Amino acid sequence: xxxxxxxxxxxxxxxxxxxxxxxxxxxxxxxxxxxxxxxxxxxxxxxxxxxxxxxxxxxxxxxxxxxxxxxxxxxxxxxxxxxxxxxxxxxxxxxxxxxxxxxxxxxxxxxxxxxxxxxxxxxxxxxxxxxxxxxxxxxxxxxxxxxxxxxxxxxxxxxxxxxxxxxxxxxxxxxxxxxxxxxxxxxxxxxxxxxxxxxxxxxxxxxxxxxxxxxxxxxxxxxxxxxxxxxxxxxxxxxxxxxxxxxxxxxxxxxxxxxxxxxxxxxxxxxxxxxxxxxxxxxxxxxxxxxxxxxxxxxxxxxxxxxxxxxxxxxxxxxxxxxxxxxxxxxxxxxxxxxxxxxxxxxxxxxxxxxxxxxxxxxxxxxxxxxxxxxxxxxxxxxxxxxxxxxxxxxxxxxxxxxxxxxxxxxxxxxxxxxxxxxxxxxxxxxxxxxxxxxxxxxxxxxxxxxxxxxxxxxxxxxxxxxxxxxxxxxxxxxxxxxxxxxxxxxxxxxxxxxxxxxxxxxxxxxxxxxxxxxxxxxxxxxxxxxxxxxxxxxxxxxxxxxxxxxxxxxxxxxxxxxxxxxxxxxxxxxxxxxxxxxxxxxxxxxxxxxxxxxxxxxxxxxxxxxxxxxxxxxxxxxxxxxxxxxxxxxxxxxxxxxxxxxxxxxx
Numbered sequence: 001x002x003x004x005x006x007x008x009x010x011x012x013x014x015x016x017x018x019x020x021x022x023x024x025x026x027x028x029x030x031x032x033x034x035x036x037x038x039x040x041x042x043x044x045x046x047x048x049x050x051x052x053x054x055x056x057x058x059x060x061x062x063x064x065x066x067x068x069x070x071x072x073x074x075x076x077x078x079x080x081x082x083x084x085x086x087x088x089x090x091x092x093x094x095x096x097x098x099x100x101x102x103x104x105x106x107x108x109x110x111x112x113x114x115x116x117x118x119x120x121x122x123x124x125x126x127x128x129x130x131x132x133x134x135x136x137x138x139x140x141x142x143x144x145x146x147x148x149x150x151x152x153x154x155x156x157x158x159x160x161x162x163x164x165x166x167x168x169x170x171x172x173x174x175x176x177x178x179x180x181x182x183x184x185x186x187x188x189x190x191x192x193x194x195x196x197x198x199x200x201x202x203x204x205x206x207x208x209x210x211x212x213x214x215x216x217x218x219x220x221x222x223x224x225x226x227x228x229x230x231x232x233x234x235x236x237x238x239x240x241x242x243x244x245x246x247x248x249x250x251x252x253x254x255x256x257x258x259x260x261x262x263x264x265x266x267x268x269x270x271x272x273x274x275x276x277x278x279x280x281x282x283x284x285x286x287x288x289x290x291x292x293x294x295x296x297x298x299x300x301x302x303x304x305x306x307x308x309x310x311x312x313x314x315x316x317x318x319x320x321x322x323x324x325x326x327x328x329x330x331x332x333x334x335x336x337x338x339x340x341x342x343x344x345x346x347x348x349x350x351x352x353x354x355x356x357x358x359x360x361x362x363x364x365x366x367x368x369x370x371x372x373x374x375x376x377x378x379x380x381x382x383x384x385x386x387x388x389x390x391x392x393x394x395x396x397x398x399x400x401x402x403x404x405x406x407x408x409x410x411x412x413x414x415x416x417x418x419x420x421x422x423x424x425x426x427x428x429x430x431x432x433x434x435x436x437x438x439x440x441x442x443x444x445x446x447x448x449x450x451x452x453x454x455x456x457x458x459x460x461x462x463x464x465x466x467x468x469x470x471x472x473x474x475x476x477x478x479x480x481x482x483x484x485x486x487x488x489x490x491x492x493x494x495x496x497x498x499x500x501x502x503x504x505x506x507x508x509x510x511x512x513x514x515x516x517x518x519x520x521x522x523x524x525x526x527x528x529x530x531x532x533x534x535x536x537x538x539x540x541x542x543x544x545x546x547x548x549x550x551x552x553x554x555x556x557x558x559x560x561x562x563x564x565x566x567x568x569x570x571x572x573x574x575x576x577x578x579x580x581x582x583x584x585x586x587x588x589x590x591x592x593x594x595x596x597x598x599x600x601x602x603x604x605x606x607x608x609x610x611x612x613x614x615x616x617x618x619x620x621x622x623x624x625x626x627x628x629x630x631x632x633x634x635x636x637x638x639x640x641x642x643x644x645x646x647x648x649x650x651x652x
Contacts (some may be wrong), residue, residue: 023050041071041079048086061090081110081119088126101130106207117331121150125163132170141170161190161199163207172210175608180210198239202229204613205243212250213475215606220250235636241270242279248286255639261290281310281319285326292330300330322351329599332546332584341548341588348590348647377645430505525560526550529567529587543573549589555650559628563648570598570644578602578642599643607634 015354027047044067051060064087071079084107084578095222104127111119119644120225128143144167151160164187171180184207191199211220228243244267251260264287288303304327323489365541520528533545556565567585574580580602588595610618625632630648 024054024056032533032617036070036072036073038076038079039074041067041074041083041276044070044615045079045082045086052073057090057093060093061087065089077110077114078100081107081114083108083124085123092130098130101127103207105129105154117150118156119153121147121156121163124150125159125166125299128166132166133384137173137301141167144170157190157194158196161187161194161196164190165199165203165592168210172206172213175213177210177214180464181207181214183397184210194264196233197230198236198389201227201234203227203234203240204230205239205246207286208250209246211468212246212253215254217250217254221247224250227575237270237274239280241267241276241283244270245279248283248290252290252639255637257290258284258291261294264290277310277314277316281307281314281316281323283308285319285323288330289326295336301327317350321347324350324583331582337546344588345590347405348588348593352591371596520560520564523549525553525555525563525587528564531587532564532568532571533585536571537573539575541571541580544582544584545590546584548587550587552596553589553650555594559650561592562628563646564622566646567596569621574598574600574602574642579603580641589650594650597643598643601641604636604640604642605637606638608637 011448024047027043027050030043031047032039034043044063048063048067049182051259051607066082068080068083068087071083072078075599083104088103090101091103104123107123108127111117111123124143124147125244126141128147131143132135144163148160148163148167151157151163164183168180168183168187171177171183184203188200188203190201190208204223208220208222208224208227211217211223221585222249224243228240229238229249229524238251244263247261248267251263252258264283267279267283268287271283284303284307288307290299291297291300291303293314304323308320308323309328311317324343324347328340328347331337332340464588465588496549523530529545529547529550533543536543553560571585576584580600582601584597584599586595586597588597611640622632625648628648633645634642636642637645
């Protein structure tokens, strides 16, 4: 918790020498008898700190609110600054970070009035952390950058090094790896200058993780082992376990199962003695994946189930979702389809819940902003009423007439200001709605353009089939007919011609099936997918098809065609590019949504690199998903295969 350099009353100094709970009781007694002045503000400050020591979170928030209200009433700027931060911190501790953001923003203004740029930077950093927790990385980066610029200007090196690390984390999560490496290296050099060995070790660990994402295995291992050595020297066992975990992830993604197992076992030994919410569930998760890769299914299940249990215990919903998906995949491989389906259902329900929670968090943030503004207005009204009562006493001595005129002037001015504020707010809301509509139209236009590009590619492929395959056959047939008219024609010329005609008919059926499968018209999406799976089997690709809830699928024909095209393109990629030998194809209808999953055992690919190349195949798939108002998730690891999950509403 950040320290503030404010004077402490004598009573508070006496309280600091007492045990924590006794100190709390003593300070409560002082609060009950103290006058409402700046000394009481400082008593609230000391009481807040004492409650923090005994972890009484709800009462911390109550004391912070009282201290802030008293500071506002006294117009005590330093107290306002202090208790804005205390109240926001208490909200953060209570898991109500969305309510803390407007308070931190108010704190920036107060720090600006006090002329304290470093405190302003502290507030910007706190705002960034709150947005990071809410998953809004763009706003987190915006506020981190503001804090960084102030720290750099004020030469506040220690917080600057920490802020560089926070900025690099955002770049890493946004897959901007080169920029992340650059910022982590700056942070490392600054921590080295400050002699911060623990910070240096953390930067080395972070660099190793980013190198792993870039598939730079030697650099990743070198950086992580340097960080590991520093953590060991410092006796930071929890961080040693975290570094082992990072090494395990790097080895796993590189396909080196034995090396991954060795370092993950080291992390496991440490964490079994001293569990860590940050690293324990993750270590068990990767141990489960490694055991599965080595064919030890029961050991894999044990690790994954324990990881899932700890993730639920620690309230880590993202880790719970990932664990459910991995367990479902493993159960399916073991042939326990019913168990796999149950786990998949739980995963889908959790994903929907996380999406709804994010929406509610943003809504609550806007409500919190409104509440803060409303409280400010109420405070201004209270201050205005206080001033008016004072003026009333003075003007009664000078004359009631002047008092009436002044009161009327104040009333009309205040009413006009409220009307103006209301008009401005309505105008801003209308502009925001127009901007949202514009962005939606732009997104729809982009999706349509990408779909048109995909359709042009499809036409080109069909034209190639007609020219190269069917055209060649017809030319050969014509040549055979001409030869048959010659007196000395071969005896079996008609038989050869008849065989070629059969081949031409087969090609026509194949091309027409690719353009619009007949099963899609007759039997809907279910029949088309069954035909597609049979066709893949005939082409030599082992295909496991699982359809759930597709017997009475309430899906419009146009949307069925779009869904079929997505699956068709994904399976085509698995055969042509991934060189897969086995394919898992799932289609599940659940609570008004259709989820399609295509998983192959091919060679995998770098999704981000493929996006940057602007390949038509990838953009065609994503544009179709966008047109269906759905979501798509790519999961591909070199040598491990590719899993693609598409989910969209049945009625878009």
